[in-house]
Amino acid sequence: MRVDVVSIFPGYLDALDLSLVGKARRDGVLDLRVHDLRDWTTDRHRTVDDTPFGGGAGMVMRPDVWGRALDDVLGEGGSGRTVLVLPTPSGERLTQRSVEDLATADRLVIACGRYEGIDARVADHYAGAEAPEVREISLGDYVLNGGEVAALVVVEAVARLLPGVVGNPESLVEESHGTGSKGGLLEYPVYTKPAEWAGRPVPDVLLSGHHGKVARWRRDQALERTVRRRPDLIEALEPAELDRGDRAVLARHGWFLPAEGAPVRVRVRPGRSGDADALAELAAATFPLACPPELGEADIAAFVAENLGAARFASYLTDARYRVQVAETSGGLVGYTLVVLPSTAEEPPDAEDVAALVPDRPAAELSKCYVLPAFQGSGVAGALLEAVRREVAAIDVEGRPVAVLWLGTNAANRRARAGYGKHGYTTVGPRRFQVGEQPMEDVVMALGLTAEPGDNRR
Numbered sequence: 001m002r003v004d005v006v007s008i009f010p011g012y013l014d015a016l017d018l019s020l021v022g023k024a025r026r027d028g029v030l031d032l033r034v035h036d037l038r039d040w041t042t043d044r045h046r047t048v049d050d051t052p053f054g055g056g057a058g059m060v061m062r063p064d065v066w067g068r069a070l071d072d073v074l075g076e077g078g079s080g081r082t083v084l085v086l087p088t089p090s091g092e093r094l095t096q097r098s099v100e101d102l103a104t105a106d107r108l109v110i111a112c113g114r115y116e117g118i119d120a121r122v123a124d125h126y127a128g129a130e131a132p133e134v135r136e137i138s139l140g141d142y143v144l145n146g147g148e149v150a151a152l153v154v155v156e157a158v159a160r161l162l163p164g165v166v167g168n169p170e171s172l173v174e175e176s177h178g179t180g181s182k183g184g185l186l187e188y189p190v191y192t193k194p195a196e197w198a199g200r201p202v203p204d205v206l207l208s209g210h211h212g213k214v215a216r217w218r219r220d221q222a223l224e225r226t227v228r229r230r231p232d233l234i235e236a237l238e239p240a241e242l243d244r245g246d247r248a249v250l251a252r253h254g255w256f257l258p259a260e261g262a263p264v265r266v267r268v269r270p271g272r273s274g275d276a277d278a279l280a281e282l283a284a285a286t287f288p289l290a291c292p293p294e295l296g297e298a299d300i301a302a303f304v305a306e307n308l309g310a311a312r313f314a315s316y317l318t319d320a321r322y323r324v325q326v327a328e329t330s331g332g333l334v335g336y337t338l339v340v341l342p343s344t345a346e347e348p349p350d351a352e353d354v355a356a357l358v359p360d361r362p363a364a365e366l367s368k369c370y371v372l373p374a375f376q377g378s379g380v381a382g383a384l385l386e387a388v389r390r391e392v393a394a395i396d397v398e399g400r401p402v403a404v405l406w407l408g409t410n411a412a413n414r415r416a417r418a419g420y421g422k423h424g425y426t427t428v429g430p431r432r433f434q435v436g437e438q439p440m441e442d443v444v445m446a447l448g449l450t451a452e453p454g455d456n457r458r
């Protein structure tokens, strides 16, 4: 690849004589040429700038000088794909993906501006031409004094992708930000000898020799770092590239994968009075989906109107006998739970058959646990159940910690039963009841809350 850099400070690029880029130049893999813009000035002061039209501070670089320089440099090269790279704070953010694209070109010409920048007609002039392609790029949202630093970055980032520059091309695939398997995540932490430094040991797993565990640990570290430092990258992750382990790490940090699309930040929090309308809307959207087919639409609509309206939720949110948890995204509520607490420590569940199946007291009912279809199987329901367990396990009724959480779920709803089972609920027996004229069969499941010896739940 040939790269030409034009600058009024050509010495700035001397660093590219060093290290891998220097070797690539000596090996002929990279033909890097640095030009002094002043070679294309015509006055004895070698002037490259002038005052800005429209007034204002500073000086602007002249288009005619740049035009002569770029016409000459662009004219030197053969055919093939040429990209004119114009570093500017107002450019598109340079990313590994755009670097990978630049690395497929035959030639790059990088124009380093100074002062207040280059007259805007230069970019327009070359962008209007058949060739070269023009890329206005920025390194990031901070202000530098010129384009030279960006030229150093572009040359190093592109050169190391050229065949034969980096010793083990395998490591390129492994790198973060790239399109390789680790693409889109930050690097995991790395360690080397001594195994103990400043009282700090190396993580045991890295000394285990167990490659599978090491790979999993490194992946988890990369995910956790990315969640903490670059949540924007999590939103850009390709769901198909996330395995079960990845999804578990993301879920632990509040990121869940909906049925369609990229990971979403879901916050689980206690319901508050302002949630009533959104909860009623969510309940109306989710309750019918969990109803067995034999239940008629009319019965369902009647039940929703009677029991799941905004007014009912407003009462749940302000009445201490009820606890509401909600799962919320930036787009609104996607899940909720409702727990009914006993008024007294010995108050039995309101259905006799349940009271017999759930003897422990105080007993609280997980009355509602619903998640929008797009988030079913994403782990959001599990996060809600974990929040419910933590919240209810911390509640005393007449000074006695709530001993058990019980729920009734449709016997035919295998997914729900499996989900509750995964979170510690065990089936304690059937529960039969009527909806209108329709006989229904639920299973009752229960989760013991009070600490057994060695059980650290409390």
Ligand code: JD8
Binding pocket: 087, 088, 089, 091, 112, 113, 114, 115, 116, 117, 118, 137, 138, 139, 140, 141, 142, 143, 144, 145, 146, 147, 150
């Ligand atoms: C090119 C002139 C300086 C910028 C007045 C300070 C890139 N990420 C980046 N930040 N800054 C640059 C950059 C700065 C440049 C030039 C790139 C040419 N300046 C100007 C506008 C405000 N001075 C950059 N890539």
